[in-house]
Amino acid sequence: MARAVSNGKKIANTAIAGTVGFLMFFPILWILILSFKTEEDAIRAPLEILFSSGWTMDSFAAVQARSDYFKHFMNSVTISVGSTFLGLLIAIPAAWAMAFVPAKRTKDVLMWMLSTKMLPPVGVLIPIYLIFRDFGLLDTRIGLTFVLMMINLPIIIWMLYTYFKEIPGEILEAARMDGASLREEVIYVLTPMAIPGMASTVLLNIILAWNEAFWTLNLTAAKAAPLTAFIASYSSPEGLFYAKLSAASIMAIAPILIMGWFSQKQLVRGLTFGAVK
């Protein structure tokens, strides 16, 4: 039984933790505020920004007008969602087989798949860059989708494997005894039970692909650039417009922040490969 904690202690804890939380969150909150200011107001003193300046939506419109924000947003959506579902297509059969028909070497195969994730991207930057150049894949969404699928594939397989493992094998055996074929077993028994696990796998991988900033920066120029690369274009002094930078940033991180809040628990499992649950 949990001990009774005095309200005074609880309030003290709340105050300390709340301060810490506020400080961690403050940069995000701050760009949210700046994104609703004019460029002139956005570089004033912090207190003036807060208490003596108006609010406007102009920056959002300006970002769209100046650099076709929506195109980059759609690039991000296409690449992250595309790579996740492509990966799922390949990972589901593999994870299913390893979880339910384990062989002697299943563990080795799993560990080997994980080891491909440990390869530092910069170690294969040149070959991938040259292959992309020769096949005309540089600055294309299809090329980037493929790369992101490959780098996230081990995580997808691992997450699905750990979720599938939790489904009791007896249920499948029972279905088999009742005469279900392999196909029916997968569609009618396994899929409904695996949907929550698959949903969190999808969520986490979209987040990872959305925020990926090595390959997206190095393999795209203007056409296929997702938001990571688009925002990087604001690093030039020419792009130093606080309100516009804030508006663009807020729009780029908002979808993922919301998804991230829903997937906190799965995040732990996915990023530690099941080592911490």
Place this chain on the structure above:
Amino acid sequence: MATKASRSSARLMISPAVILLLGWMIIPLGMTIYFSFLRYNLLQPGATPFAGWENYYWFFTDPSFSAAMLNTLVLVGGVLTITTVGGICFALLLDRPMFGQGIIRIMVIAPFFVMPTVSGLIWKNMFMNPVNGIFGQIAAGLGLQPIDFFGQIPMASVIFIVAWMWLPFATLILLTALQSLDQEQLEAAEMDGASWVNRFWFIMLPHMARAITVVILIQTIFLLSIFAEILVTTNGGPGVATTNLTYLIYVSSLLQFDVGIGSAGGVVAIILANIVAFFLMRMIGKNLDA
């Protein structure tokens, strides 16, 4: 239990993933190793003769290399120290009873979901800019000389930004580990008169030990490849003050187009990452048996 038929169909189901990952690993890896022994620059078309260990020689004797190695070590070490110690503190704090725990936890975790280019740029411009940034304005308000973060303390600034992004990760994992601790054990210890320090040192910390190791290893893998944060804030400078191994290889590969030397650097980066990966894989493998 598994029939022969199901076993062979299982093999069939795994093969696309295995073939793809094998290709993804072996083809670029083989090319990197092969290129690392060639004299090959994209700006000088023509023959690409065999160069032996020449590229490695140039890469290792380049003064930027030792700087980059040291920078990588400082960056990874600095971020690891902040995130591990901070993560333990945050996890202990968030584990205590309080009001609005869910909201507070969300605020602490949020930075992890911010894409690297965004966090680099908002810290660089809105906070660390000596004239318009908040830190500069506060310093000016107090009558102090504002710090030019990326000029005076570039590496510390980069470490700070990266730590802001990874502290939530450490907190989240350590909090998960802490919450799986049996409360009765703690209460029993408390009844026996163990002080908080003793309970932390002898019960909570050993319980979190595994998670701490996992946090350190996984972060190391990712931190060795820090790139975007450096690209948008300092471009590796001033000089090579914030150039890590990843950034150095990027410069020789895609800015100087020296495929040979870039590849040699790539091989070095792979070997380094593998040393860390070896220990991480052992940890995860052990868990798979349990």
